Amino acid sequence: MEKLEILQDTAVPMPMEDIDTDQIIPARFLKAIDKEGFGDNLFYDWRYDKDDKPNADFILNSPIYSGSILVAGKNFGCGSSREHAAWALYGYGFRVVISSFFADIFKGNALNNGILPIQVSPEYLDQLFNAITSDPNTKISVNLPEQFVKILPDGNTQPFEIDEYKKMCLLNGYDDIDYLLSLQDKIVQFEQEREYIHKPLS
Amino acid sequence: MGKTLFDKIWDAHVVHQVNGAQDVLYIDRHFIHEVTSPQAFSGLKTRGIPLFRKDQTVATADHNVPTINQHLPISEPLSRKQVETLSENCEDFDVRLYGLGHQNQGIVHVIGPELGITQPGMTIVCGDSHTSTHGAFGTIAFGIGTSQVEQVFATQTLLVSKPKRMRITVNGQLQNGVLSKDIILYLLSKLSAGGGTGYFIEYAGEAIRSLSMEARMTICNMSIEMGARGGLIAPDQTTFDYIKGRKFAPEGEDWSRSLEYWKTLKSDEDANFDIEYSFEASDIEPMVTYGTNPGMGLKITEIIPEKIDTAKPESFAKSLKYMGLKPGQPMKGITIQNVFIGSCTNSRIEDLRIVAEYVKGKKVNESVRAMIVPGSQRVSKQAIEEGLNVILTEAGFEFREAGCSACLGMNEDKIPAGEYCISTSNRNFEGRQGPGARTILASPLTAAAAAISGKIVDAREN
């Protein structure tokens, strides 16, 4: 997994609420057996029309907005558990998603793939949208070690929360499996000592 | 102070605590399917490690399978490749697979319970958000991403933070013609599509207790549509009766020992929930959705609102535009072109019986395409034994083979752009049933009534 520490970049605003993972990556693109290439199909049905031509109204096709930070309306990533949504965002080039609210499974999937989901207050989210839309060249600073977001050059700052362990993983590019594998003896011990055992299938 | 059912099960599975915020949780059963497992198997191969507990892992092919001619090779090459990769991986890692053509094949959340693999007190995961279905048996069951599938493969544990606890009580008795699907759509309309985020829900109350296991599964299935991690219902005699005698159910002494444990699985009287809601069953009517998330639902007797508190005006307007609907419009009377009865929400034998009973001797409206897709080979076999397939096909339904089908636009069963589909599935997201498809979620009874009349009607009056 790729490390993430401090990022300063322009952002893409997507104020829609309840953007679900079926929009992020429609089901018909889930047929791959590896993690590559999903970025091309990110938001496919919003990005392209019926004839697969770019839809000029959609923000990712706008020549004005770009950057590795996505700023989205509340309840981002709801719906299906497909991790392909995180692979698609990452493949497209997003490293940070900022919203006032994230769906649980998406949040976990993002963190497991080197994408930082940052939850900010609804008011701060509105400020971000205003700043970006009034000047698309506005840079946003994301500081993971110190846990804050800032609208540059001298706009508002807001701190954000992140689980200590997840922060450590992201800063170092570690994933959970390395950690869990180191606990294997404990897991075996747990299996032997637990009170009620659901027998393995035989 | 007492403990909630959720806490009892969770605490019994904590292997280790990490800095107070995350728990290493032991997983009793791991279901896998073709779409979210290949990259996890590749991960094991890259690391050169085995699957830690293969006898707690069960695989099936469901999302990407055709629902006709399943005896023939899958014609679409990418789908075929994905299903074949599942078989190869299961062979390489010696995992029990109920693949295409197997008598136990079906939608993963239908086969787990019907084979008796799902049992009270377990922790169950699957790379699929509707894993919450299994909560109907008093289990902690939730959907996970592919990285987590790999974690469970490698260690039979997951690193997770403990959700908060919510209890939803539904008092009293349901009116005639109101099904469990209506309960959950009603709860969603009250609490919204994000209202359960961060919580694990316990459903309680007389209206829930009096439901069959099939009906309870429908409710727990859609917990995720509220954003909740999952939902569960305390096991009782209905649960035990359902499990007894199934393929993987405990037997003999094991059964008595299990039963003794299962009977302890309920929230203590003085248990504390982080939040509680209570509703009256008598207030619930047949429900339909009008928007593009499952929280946008209303009673079939109501009209589409001007706005809702849980969405910004732009989001609300975009949603209605996609659906081709307007504020103030009644849902009753809308002409529909498609009916889909199936999915892990409503494809069990009880659902098929409800539809068959309603359509018996009637004909599907000639402008409607109606599909009914059993959740599993076993459901299909049972339906044939009961003669339901004959009733359904005589009425004009396509009676198809088991799979996820038109629940998600991944296999061949799709709804054409711009057309309405009354669907018993769980998601009405834009494009969920195919690009441009307009999904209206409803109960099997409401869907059956729409198939016959060609428009949305109140099954209680027709």
Ligand code: SF4
């Ligand atoms: S039936 Fe639909 S919701 Fe259920 S597992 Fe299949 S695709 Fe997912």
